[in-house]
Amino acid sequence: DRWAMSAEEAFLYERVNIAFATLYYLEAIVKIAAFGVFSYFEDVWNRFDFCLVLTSLLELFSSIGLFPVPPMWLRVLRVFRILRTLRLLKGAKELRDLVVTIILSFPALLNVASLLTVTIFVYAILGVQLFTFLSHDVAHYSTHNGINDARNFEWIGSSMLLLFQCLTGDGWSNLMADAMLSNESGKCSEASGD
Structure with missing residues (x-):
C-alpha cells in the first residue's frame, strides 16, 4: 500500500x-x-x-x-x-520474551509519561505567565524559525508544544536564539517593548 x-x-x-x-x-x-x-x-x-x-x-x-x-x-x-x-x-523464545517484557513495562512507562506531562504542564503555565508577550512576528523569526505562530508562549497548548520540542532537543538552539536579548532579533529588546 x-x-x-x-x-x-x-x-x-x-x-x-x-x-x-x-x-x-x-x-x-x-x-x-x-x-x-x-x-x-x-x-x-x-x-x-x-x-x-x-x-x-x-x-x-x-x-x-x-x-x-x-x-x-x-x-x-x-x-x-x-x-x-x-x-x-x-x-x-528469546524474542518473544523480549516483546513480553516490553509489553509488561507499559504501565511503568505510562506512569513516567504522566509525570512528564504534569511537569511540562507546570512549566508551560510558568512560560505563559512569564513570556506571553514575547514577539513571534513573521519578520522577526525569518532566520531562526524557533518561536512562531505554532510554537510560542501565548496559550498553554502551544507552550507545551514548545517545551516538548526543547525536551527532545529538536531545534532548541533556534528557540534560544529567538528568545535572546539582541538588537538584531528585536525579540526581547526594550525598543520593541518586550
Whole structure:
C-alpha cells in the first residue's frame, strides 16, 4: 500500500491481501476445529491471531462494500497488518520474551509519561505567565524559525508544544536564539517593548 499506485498494482495488492487473509481465516477455523473453542482461546497467541483475523475480516468487508468503514478507521485497520509479523514470535523464545517484557513495562512507562506531562504542564503555565508577550512576528523569526505562530508562549497548548520540542532537543538552539536579548532579533529588546 503506497501513494499513487497504478491500477494494476492496486488490483494485485488487493488480490494478494485477500489470499493471505483467506489463509489466516482457514488457519483459525482449522485450529478452532482441532482444539475446540475453549482450548483455542486459552492460548494468548491464539487470541492474538483471532483478533488479527477479525480486523482483516472487517477490512475485507469494507473493501467489498458489505460493511462501510470511514477512511480514517480503514487506515487504522491497515496498521494492524504490521502486527501480523508478531506471529513469528511464537517460534523465537528469546524474542518473544523480549516483546513480553516490553509489553509488561507499559504501565511503568505510562506512569513516567504522566509525570512528564504534569511537569511540562507546570512549566508551560510558568512560560505563559512569564513570556506571553514575547514577539513571534513573521519578520522577526525569518532566520531562526524557533518561536512562531505554532510554537510560542501565548496559550498553554502551544507552550507545551514548545517545551516538548526543547525536551527532545529538536531545534532548541533556534528557540534560544529567538528568545535572546539582541538588537538584531528585536525579540526581547526594550525598543520593541518586550
